[in-house]
Amino acid sequence: MKFFERLKADAAPQWAGYTRHAFVKQLGDGTLPLECFKHYLVQDYLFLIQFARAYALAVYKSPSLVDMRRSLEGVKAILDVELDLHVELCSQWDMQRSDLENAPEDTPTMAYTRFVLDAGMSGDLLDLQAALAPCILGYAEIGARLKGEGANRGDNPYGRWIEEYSGEQYQDVAQGFADWFDDTANQVLTGHRYPRVLSLFEKACRLESDFWQMGLNAKG
Ligand SMILES: Cc1ncc(C[n+]2csc(CCO)c2C)c(N)n1
Numbered sequence: 328m329k330f331f332e333r334l335k336a337d338a339a340p341q342w343a344g345y346t347r348h349a350f351v352k353q354l355g356d357g358t359l360p361l362e363c364f365k366h367y368l369v370q371d372y373l374f375l376i377q378f379a380r381a382y383a384l385a386v387y388k389s390p391s392l393v394d395m396r397r398s399l400e401g402v403k404a405i406l407d408v409e410l411d412l413h414v415e416l417c418s419q420w421d422m423q424r425s426d427l428e429n430a431p432e433d434t435p436t437m438a439y440t441r442f443v444l445d446a447g448m449s450g451d452l453l454d455l456q457a458a459l460a461p462c463i464l465g466y467a468e469i470g471a472r473l474k475g476e477g478a479n480r481g482d483n484p485y486g487r488w489i490e491e492y493s494g495e496q497y498q499d500v501a502q503g504f505a506d507w508f509d510d511t512a513n514q515v516l517t518g519h520r521y522p523r524v525l526s527l528f529e530k531a532c533r534l535e536s537d538f539w540q541m542g543l544n545a546k547g
Pocket residue numbers: 371374375378401404405409461462463466500535538
């Protein structure tokens with residue numbers, strides 16, 4: 328069993344709370360109020376900037392050159408691809424890059440990103456990967472599931488978002504991360520470490536749920 332599958336099974340309630348959140352359901356059936364999606368999108372842009380810093384920390388925490396290159400790929404994927412998707416989506420609704428960059432961070436955004444950074448700073452590469460994993464692998468699972476349910480149909484206003492995360496390019500990124508996580512666990516995981524790694528994974532899932540909830544709460 329892959330290391331990620333083991334964590335997912337042991338954190339089943341937190342994983343379900345995150346990947347089957349009401350925000351995700353409404354995104355899939357197209358009923359999510361636009362103001363909720365927009366708030367989410369702006370916060371996600373700010374989230375990704377901090378997330379890129381956390382990924383950059385993985386370069387520093389890498390025990391080998393191979394790990395350093397894998398970390399660097401992640402930083403580049405965020406800075407060169409992921410942030411531009413947000414700018415593109417936001418432009419559909421008349422929001423500019425400057426609107427995104429000047430928005431204040433909401434508390435769930437601060438809580439999640441600082442949690443990931445702290446997990447990395449106080450731990451090693453495996454701890455950091457455990458905190459990053461729900462984010463990277465959860466979106467791949469959500470994208471693939473929603474697409475499988477036909478949620479990216481033409482009349483869904485959030486079809487572009489679903490296309491992005493269900494697309495081959497992102498699915499490959501997620502697969503690469505799962506393999507890398509597995510390699511690290513094979514190198515450094517010992518039995519006594521597992522509870523802490525699982526706890527980091529569970530907390531990140533809870534913070535992802537809070538992030539969706541922040542979007543839902545934006546409905547005035
Ligand atoms: C709250 C939140 N969680 C996860 C993602 C997904 N995500 C984060 S970084 C990245 C690129 C990885 O190479 C992707 C897809 C997100 N956007 N926002």
